[in-house]
Structures are given as structure tokens and as C-alpha cells.
Amino acid sequence: MSKDSFLPYGAPNHSSVKPVDLKNLKPYGDAMNDGRMQVNFTLPVEPSPEAQEAAAELMRKMGFVDVKIVDMQKASEGFSFFVGYGAINHSVDFTKITVLKVETVFKGFDEINELIRTKIKRKIRIIGATTGFDAHTVGLDAMFNMKGYKGDYGLERYPMIEAKNMGAQVPNIELLEAAIKMNADAIMVSQVVTEKDCHINNLKDLMVLADKHGWRDRFIFISGGPRLSHPLSVECGLDAGFGTGTLPSHVASYVVDELIRRLERKK
Amino acid sequence: MKLRLNKTQIAQCRSIAKVVSRDVGKMISQHSTVAIERSALRVMGICGAHKKADGQFYPHANAIVDQLEKDNVLARGASFWLANAMLQLEKSAEDVAALVAEDKLRLSEIPLQKKAAVEKTARALAKAGVTKIVEQKKNRKNLLKHLDDPHDPSFKKPPMKYVIVASGNIFEDVVQARAAAQAGADVIAVIRSTAQSLLDYVPHGSTTEGFGGTYATQENFRIMRRALDEESEKLGRYIRLTNYSSGLCMPEIASLAAIERLDFLLCDSLYGILFRDINMKRTLIDQHFSRMMCALSEIFINTGEDNYLTTADAVENGHQVLASQFLNERFALDAHMKESFMGLGHAMEMNPWHPNGILLEIARAQMTRDIFPKAPLKYMPPTRHMEGDIFFGHVYDAIFNLVSVMTKQGIHLLGMPTEAIHTPLLGDRYMALKSCNYIFGGAADLGDELIFRPNGKIEKWSQKVLKESLQLLKKIERIGLYRAIEEKCFAEVSRSLTGGKGFKGVFEKHAEYFNPVQDALEVELVKR
CATH class of the missing domain: 3.40.50.280 (Cobalamin-binding domain)
Known part of the structure; x- marks a missing residue:
């Protein structure tokens, strides 16, 4: 284990527990690095099998794999509402992130x-x-x-x-x-x-x-x-x-x- | 489900409000404003505008009032000068207005015609305008004969579901308003551009831009009304339309709303003073005229007490809201409004992490219902403690929905999970409406089934708020409304009698001041 890779808080020391990998950081859904996320959006078409596939295709283009459109509803005439889940195949190198911060120590x-x-x-x-x-x-x-x-x-x-x-x-x-x-x-x-x-x-x-x-x-x-x-x-x-x-x-x-x-x- | 509240205290609050409004009423009757004069002209048919050098349209009604103000003759009333010119020149009102706008005519230089003849001409125009407004009221009544009315004056139905559209483009707003109506919305509010309250004219024509909403214009009213009428027929349910009779053009918006059959107007007696820094006198005079217009058109007013709870702490300041509601009620009664059209405002804005906060919110909402039994109370959703967590926000709004339906509020402004992030997306509104439909349906009669524990937490809290309101009103009675506002009795904001925007537009009426529209309103309202 290095400072860029460590077991998550409170994890028992067991071979099945994967470490946090700061060089390849991904969302934690139900297991380390599974990358699972939810997405919600509306499309300006009626619900249909084609609309559902279009929603899934959009998510794949966003970089999701194992895409599931778990809900498709008619929001109103000509509009469909989607909830989707997928695993994102991107990761970020957390060690390279720099952010401009206000230079101060908060005081009372x-x-x-x-x-x-x-x-x-x-x-x-x-x-x-x-x-x-x-x-x-x-x-x-x-x-x-x-x-x-x-x-x-x-x-x-x-x-x-x-x-x-x-x-x-x-x-x-x-x-x-x-x-x-x-x-x-x-x-x-x-x-x-x-x-x-x-x-x-x-x-x-x-x-x-x-x-x-x-x-x-x-x-x-x-x-x-x-x-x-x-x-x-x-x-x-x-x-x-x-x-x-x-x-x-x-x-x-x-x-x-x-x-x-x-x-x-x-x- | 009723609270045991001290009836004597409630009656005392009302009688103090009456005393407070009596003093203000005297001031109101002795004054008019540039905005009221322009409203009169608009009702009399002056609805044109001319293109200025910069390409912007400037309304004819403004051109006339500006000229009269400059020539120091406005105190007789704009209608008088318009009719005087019409008689002498034998021209229509719009033709006279166009000449003034083009700077080809000075109204004050036209020889004075016989007073009776001038007044007759003006009264005929005013009567035609007021008749048109009365007709629009009848049109609404007729529509409500064959369409379902989501509003029940006895509150047996759940509150009306009110949502906003705020795309900044009236045509995009139409798409979203129709979608919202299909998802269950009963009332559509078209949010205005944030700058509009301080414009001293109403922009002209349809608009596709603005900040945080698009402009309130007569043409935009017409576009949205037409779309909602179509959608109402399709759904078999009357969809109401809202805009904002606030800011420097409060009375003009009321007039245009009456002409174009809007159903609700945000129309508060103090809001402009406190939250837009508009002069006290200007607002108080303008609100009176605006509410007479609402009374005639049967437009529901929505008052803005919810705002008090966003600047002042909501747990500690419930009494400011109630005290202000008594005043708003009184000012509306003074303008001949019926209680059943008073959407007195309040909000669920307490810190959600306050122990038993939901009980305190129920106490305040039920107390307001019990004190104003006929008013279609306007209940506003959490905003202050919404911080971007849409999932928590959705749950928070769900509790708001439950409190609203169980305490029988009248007008329910739906909370959006994305409050504090952006103006609602189509999908946000859909989610919010679905949750509200569920709760309003599933708990429709909950309020009739529950009884409050005597001397329990809820009852005691409501009694405390009422008692504190009475104390605040007593203070206001002692020092008068103007000083009360100066001394931060509401929303922790201080304003002075001669400070703020729009004070220059207030003037004392001449002994021969003439306003045939206001006269016609009085006649119609008293006849009723």
C-alpha cells in the first residue's frame, strides 16, 4: 500500500477488499471501483422502445458501460423521462488534481x-x-x-x-x-x-x-x-x-x- | 382538524389592522401615481408603443404621462388631457397618443374644452374598457361551467398545484407550461425577468429574452393565455395563469392582466417596499388601484409574506407573517376584494433540522387556515434551506406537500428538487408534480380525520404565534405603519417614507383630479 493506494476506512484486512486507487479514482457504488452511477434526463420524444434505446445509447456515448434504463415514463405529450444506471469506464488521477483555493484559515x-x-x-x-x-x-x-x-x-x-x-x-x-x-x-x-x-x-x-x-x-x-x-x-x-x-x-x-x-x- | 385559538385576540388583530389602514387610506385617496395614470390610459385603449432610436419600444401610455408630468399638469389626471385633445382635434385616443409619442403634440397647450364634454368623452372610453374587463370575467365563468375547476372554495379538494415556467422565452415557456398542465399543474406562473420590477414602463410585444424569466407584456399574456385555454379544453380542466402585479408598474400589470384574463396576480401591499426598495407611498397607492382591478376581474391575489421567512428566521418570525396577513387582508377589503380571492401568502421555511420542526410548520399552516377560513392561502415551498442536494430536497418537498394538503391550503406552489440550482427543467417539474399528485391524492381527506391534542406542542405553538402577532400589531398601531416599516417590523428591513424608487412618480391630486377608470371601477364594485 502506498499513499496513492490504501484500504477504505474500516475495511477488514481480507484479500477480497480492494484498495482505493487515487491514480484511477472511480465512483464507489456497491464495490470498490465499480463506477456505478445514476443518470436522469428527459428526451423530447414519446416513450417507446426506440426512445429507451436512444437513452441507453446516449449513456454509452457518455462513457457508461453495463447501461440499464431502469425507468421510462411519459412526462407529457411528446416528452419522456428516464432514469438510467451504468458503470462509468472513465477514471481520474486524483493525485494530479489541483484547485485554486481561497488563501485563509477560517477563524472565529x-x-x-x-x-x-x-x-x-x-x-x-x-x-x-x-x-x-x-x-x-x-x-x-x-x-x-x-x-x-x-x-x-x-x-x-x-x-x-x-x-x-x-x-x-x-x-x-x-x-x-x-x-x-x-x-x-x-x-x-x-x-x-x-x-x-x-x-x-x-x-x-x-x-x-x-x-x-x-x-x-x-x-x-x-x-x-x-x-x-x-x-x-x-x-x-x-x-x-x-x-x-x-x-x-x-x-x-x-x-x-x-x-x-x-x-x-x-x- | 381545528386549533383552539383565542377568538378575542384574532378580533383584536383585525380591528388594529382596520385602524392602521384607515390612516393609510386617507393618504391613498389624496394621491395618484404615474403608474395609475398609465393604467387608466391603457384601460381606455391606449395600448400602442413607438420605436425609439435605440430600437426599443416605448409605450404610448408612458409618452403621454411623461409629457404631462414635464408640463406640470398631471395632477388633473392623464385621462382629462387625453379626452380634451380628442375633442378639440376630433381624433381617436390612439391617434392622439401617437402624436404625443412622436412629439408632434403638447396636450397641455390645447385649449380647454367644456369640462362636461371632456368628461363625457373620457367616461365613454373608460366604460368601454371596464366593460371589456367584466366580459373577460364572464368568459372565465363560462369556461368554468364546462371545465373542471381544481379550486374548491370550501377546500374539500386538495390545494391547486402551482408551478413556474422560467425559460426566459415566452414561446419556450408555452411548451413547458403545457407539459406541466398535462402532468397535473393547475396554475402556471410565467416568471418575469428579474429586472422588470424596477422598470417604470411595461415592455411591448412578445419577448424571447430576460434574466431568470421573460418580460411581462400584454402580448406575452395573450400568447400564454391562448395556449393554456387550448390545453384546458384538451384536459377538461381549467388551467389558471399567473403574473406579477408588483414593482413600479403594479397597477398597469393588473390592468393588462384583467384585459387578458389572467387568473392570479402576485399583489402585495408591502412587498415592493420591503424587497424591491420601492417607495412606501408609491406602493401603498398603487396596490389599492391594482386590487380594485383584481376585485373587478375576480383575479386571485397572492401576497408575499413567504419572503419574510427567507430574510428573517422562520422559527422566530412566524408572527411577522401573521401580522402582515392581517394588514394585507385589510388593504384588500378596502379595495373591495372578497376574502375568497385573497391568496394570503406564507411558507414552510423553518430549518429542517429544527427539533419537531415539522410540527411547528403544521401549527403555523393550520393556524393560518383557521384564522382566514375563506382565503385560498398561498403556501410556498422550502427555498432557504435547499442547497443542491436534490434527493433530500425531493423528500423535504414531499413533507411540504403533506403539510399543505392536511392543513387545506388553497394554492400550493410546488417545491422543485433543483431549487437553488437552476430554474426548473421540464423533468424537474414532472418529478415534483408526480410526488405531489401522489400525496394530494393519498392524503386528500387526512385533515378531516385528525384532531390536535389539546395543549399539545402544535396547539401551543400556534397560540404563541398568534399572541406575538397581536403584540406586533399593537406596536404598529401605536407608531403607525410608516414608522413600523422604518423600524424593521417586517423582514428586518428598514425603509423610509420618502426613500426608495418611484417616489417622484407620486403626486397629490388636484381639486379637479379626474380618473374615469377608477370611478368606473368604484361604481362596478359598489354595484356588486
């Missing part, structure tokens, strides 16, 4: 305030908005409102953070101007609507505007939203991105760490 409320007090020695200022046409504020409010989210206090509650929530449908330029006026350290942009990639375009527009005015390095740019991630945000030119499950203290941890990093670089 008191620790964050204390870090700001001792290392930055002044209150930090964070401004946020949902930009463009997007009218959703649930995520933004979860980050800013006193009460916070899942028992994790929002930014407005931090004595060492001055937080300003501009709400929804704020044009990019207004957000930037407000950030200048407030002399903000960080700008948080929330994006929920993803139709026609408008979330990505909004973020890119924001960064183009910031560049144009020479404000790119003045702020820490952060995005958040259910369909946003750190790599995607970095690709759009921002500094960090947060997806589903993010707590206010995660964002605060990052902002503090990044501010300290920037201060140290200046020294």
Missing part, C-alpha cells in the same frame, strides 16, 4: 476582531451589493445582517468591521463610487441569477470599470453566490470567490488575512 468572531485590533490597528471597512439587474439579497443579507447565517454572526455585528450593505440591483459604477467614498478595504459582490452567464459578465464588467479608474489594487474584490466559486471569480479578475455554505466569518477571515498580507508586502 473574537479571533477576527482581535486580529484586526492588533495587526491592522483600525476598523476595517467592507461594502457589498448585489449588482446589475439581479434582485436577490438573501446571500448578501446572510453575510451582512447582524444575525448572520447558521448561528455565525454577520459582518455588521463585528465591532472591528464597518460594514455597508447597499442591497440589490446596484450598478457596478455606483458600487465602486460608494466604495471610494467609504474608503472601503473590500468590495463584496453577490450574484445569484446566472441566465446567459450574466453573473460572470457582471463581475467582468466590474473589474474592467475598476481597472479603467485605476482602482483595481485599491480594494480586495470578493464575489459570492450559489453558482460562484473561487476559480471562477479569479478568472473574472477578482481576488476571491465564495460559493454555497459560506459563513460570514469565512469571508471576514479571508479579508483580514489578505489585508495583513497586503500590509506586509508594503513594508
